[in-house]
Amino acid sequence: MRTLKTRRVTAVSDTPAPVPDQTLSARLAADLDAADLRSEPLRRLWGEEADDALARGMREPILRATAGDQGVLATLGRLFVLGMPQPTASVSAALPRLGLDGLVALGLARQEGDVAVPTALLRPQSFVDAEGMGEWWIASDLDETALDGALPPDHVLGVGGASRTLAEIVMPVEVDRALDLGTGCGIQALLVSRHAGAVVATDISARALAYAELNAQLNGVSNIEFRLGSMFEPVAGEAFDLIISNPPFVITPRVEGVPEYEYRDGGLVGDALVEQFVRAAPRFLTVGGAAQLLGNWESRGGQAELARRAGLDRLSSWVPDDLDLWVVQREELTPLGYAELWIRDGGTTPRDAAFTPLLTAWLDDFAQRGVTGVGFGYILIRRPSAAAPLRRLERVTQPVSNVGGALRAGLAAHDLLASGLPTTLVTASDVTEARHLLPGSDDPSIIELRQGGGFARTVSVDPALAAFVGACDGELTVMQIAAALSDLFEVPFPALWADLEPRIRALVIDGFLAPAASA
Structure with missing residues (x-):
């Protein structure tokens, strides 16, 4: 097996690492x-x-x-x-x-x-999870504002946008053992510790682990074990019910003069670090266990739409077909947009002399691989216990909420559907219907079902499916509703059911419909 490694950088911070006590x-x-x-x-x-x-x-x-x-x-x-x-x-x-x-x-x-x-900085960080509201004290390195300049390569980041995003997408499930790979300041390990018997938090940076351990002490959390090492090396031979990671996925040119920040750069070319993580993670999962991470993946060559699809297909090819894979792409940046984002993230602006050389290095690096775009989003891999694997690759660009809960519900629905549709269904409480009519028309030209929470999906439906969803109140069975619609629309039952059944399944997976409590 090829050893998975990330880059080691000699510490250059002017300040020492904290000393947990x-x-x-x-x-x-x-x-x-x-x-x-x-x-x-x-x-x-x-x-x-x-x-x-x-x-x-x-x-x-x-x-x-x-x-x-x-x-x-x-x-x-x-x-x-x-x-x-x-x-x-x-x-x-x-x-x-x-x-x-x-x-x-x-x-x-x-x-x-x-x-x-x-x-160092030490800031309060509030959170909300299934157990309620709370707040941690989180120590991290001084930021650009406090330093009044660019960050050192061994900078330990506090709670940023990516940290909050990962916290929101982690499924709220009780587990025996969890792994936070690349823990940084330790915020994810702290959050997971609330619903895990034991947590192992790893990082290649001893400085980061010092902050993470200090933060655990400050917040009275004692079920986290800290280990130094690259990728999965510190947990060789072990298995976990939940693996989470905000890995150093930022795609960075490997050329002289481009800063390499430990908190974001994995030291590999292109999206190879995400690929290695995705390929390796399943070996460390228990049956039914899941790995969740944020990541970037490259789209390479071809026309724009084909290239975007190719990026998701490349990612899918890294995961064996017998595993669940659910990828949600939240955005895609052009090479120029991506380069500017991460150059600015390091504290360099277009006013600085270093900006143009860095931009050139990034664009040249992307051009060498024919990169046309870089996708960002959520990756969920699960080792299924019984049901046929779920393979779902999608783009979701609208605002979302409670993503972790939506992912958990979607997997549960997928497992449930393996044995067939439930006898009775109910419409989710956050679902509304919108009808669009042309002026003077009595019949809608468009009917949409809209979801208020989770992925906030909007699904176009025809009158038959809209009527089915409207009748799902937990009283009538699925077959009773379908039979009534067959009579109402004067369509033979076999033909109507062949059309409706796969679309009903999709609505159950998406959370528009759910099993009735008595089903």
Whole structure:
């Protein structure tokens, strides 16, 4: 078996990695709790507009809002959330249990005279899952705003857009063992720990693992084991019920002068890292176990539509036919759009002299492989226990919500349909119907079923299928409804059922219809 490796980069950060310590972390957590360093109190302190501005990289509004405020929350907000030096006296007063010495010992600050200089960010991060609402404290490296410049290659990212996306798509299922591969700051491991007996969190970066372990300590989570290593090497010979990963999937030119960031670059050419992950993951799944990840995949050559399809087909070819595969492509960028996105992500803008050489390197790299577009989305692989494998490759560009719940329900529906349609169906509570009529016409030219949650799908249906869905109230059986429609539309039952049955199955998979409670 070819060994799966990602690149190793020599650390170049000016600040040391944190030093997890259970006792000191508990003291810091107690101080943060006493100070009420939470999202809502901070938002009230400096105002919604200033809070929203920080998300766009502007800290000046917060500084103006807290100018002259030497209170505990304002001090810790500037120190930890903005990453700005604060007077040692104020920091010591704000952390009475830990003290400035303890903060330095954890590797989260250093003392320069009468000033405490933060060496990391520590921000509250709220979440919502099946068990309710909660909030973590998440430490990570100083960002571009705090550094006032580009990120170092060994940067450990905090909770960003990709982290939130992965958290939303992970299926909310109770499992015995879970694996978070490429844990970074550890946010996914923390979230999964709420519905897993044990979690293994791995990363190639010792710096990232230090942050992840510290974050587990800060939040009182004890069922996570941290292991250093590349890809699946740290878990050789083991199997998991759930594997999640936000791998370093960004496609980056392998040429001199292009920065390689550990948190996003896997060190391989093109989309090879995603390919290796997808090919390897099934060997580490239990029967019924699933792997979920975010990824990029290239579309190469040909006309635009054929090339886009080829990208999904390339991905599908990496997964054996006896496994479930559900791919949801959320967007596709041109080579130019993709290059600009990730060059800017590293802190380089078109005003910088380095921008054009980097752009040239990216475009040349894509041209060598004939890349016409780069898809981004969600990949779910499952080792089925009984049902025939599900193979679903689709593009979903509309806003979505509760994707993890929708994926779980879709797999459950697929398994259920393996033994035939349920006797009785009900229409999901979030489904509505829209009819479009030409002026003066009594009959609709278009009938659509619209889904309010999950993938928010819109499906065009004909009058017969619309009538079927409208009659699914849990009282009449599927066959009773179909027989009545056969009479109503004056169509022989065998012909009507042959037409309706596969489309009813699709609506069950998509969550428009569900088995009645008594079915």
